Structures are given as structure tokens and as C-alpha cells.
Amino acid sequence: MASHWAPEWAEPQPSGEPDDEAELRPDWDCQSCGACCSYSAEWPRFTLETDEALALIPPQFVAADERGMRCEDNRCSALAGKVGEHTACQAYAVRPEVCRDCLPGDHACRTARAAHGIR
Numbered sequence: 001m002a003s004h005w006a007p008e009w010a011e012p013q014p015s016g017e018p019d020d021e022a023e024l025r026p027d028w029d030c031q032s033c034g035a036c037c038s039y040s041a042e043w044p045r046f047t048l049e050t051d052e053a054l055a056l057i058p059p060q061f062v063a064a065d066e067r068g069m070r071c072e073d074n075r076c077s078a079l080a081g082k083v084g085e086h087t088a089c090q091a092y093a094v095r096p097e098v099c100r101d102c103l104p105g106d107h108a109c110r111t112a113r114a115a116h117g118i119r
């Protein structure tokens with residue numbers, strides 16, 4: 001499987017641990033989590049999006065420098081709800097590539113969940 005982009009804070013597993021593919025947890029429900037959307041202001045940054053794709057993101061959710069999603073502290077402004085209970089992305093259909101690439105159970109997901117105490 002082609003590896004997907006991972007933010008710098010997503011530390012690789014120690015040698016010998018299963019890879020991302022083996023760790024994926026499609027049973028983890030993002031709508032009762034939201035940890036990766038509320039982990040780091042450096043995370044929901046734009047990468048490979050086209051200008052056309054970026055233009056679809058509601059401007060109130062875009063950072064002043066236009067290099068990523070606007071965050072309040074570590075939380076993406078597009079995230080609604082309470083982390084660990086019930087959350088929703090208010091820009092889901094037009095969310096950045098990094099958000100599409102983060103999969104339940106991968107390193108970035110597990111790092112964010114651990115930081116929020118979500119098992």
C-alpha cells in the first residue's frame with residue numbers, strides 16, 4: 001500500500017511494530033472522536049490541493065495566512081461538537097488532503113487519540 005502523508009508529530013512506531021496497514025481500525029468512529037482535528041494547529045495545513053479545491057473551503061475556516069485551516073489553539077475551527085463524545089467536520093466535503101489521509105488506527109490517529117486520552 002502506498003504510504004500516506006503523515007504530519008511530523010506522528011512518530012513512527014518502534015522497529016518491529018506492525019505497520020499502518022496492519023493497525024488500521026475501521027471500527028473506530030470518527031464522529032465520536034475528533035482527536036486529530038484538535039491536536040495541533042500545524043496539522044490541518046494545505047499540501048497538494050488545487051486552487052479550485054481551496055476555493056471551495058468556507059473562508060471562515062481558513063487561516064489568515066491561507067496555508068491551512070484556521071485553528072483556535074490546537075482545534076480546527078471547522079470542528080463542531082465535543083472531542084471524544086460527538087464531533088463533526090463542518091467542511092467535510094471540501095476538507096484538506098491531510099484530513100482525507102488520516103485514517104482510524106494509523107499513527108497520526110493513534111497519537112492524537114492518546115493525547116486526548118481516547119482509547
Ligand code: SF4
Nearest residue numbers: 030033034036104109
Ligand atoms: S483521531 Fe482517528 S478516530 Fe479520531 S477522528 Fe481522527 S482519524 Fe478518526
Ligand code: SF4
Nearest residue numbers: 037076078079089099
Ligand atoms: S477540516 Fe474537518 S477533518 Fe480537517 S481538521 Fe478540520 S474539522 Fe478535522
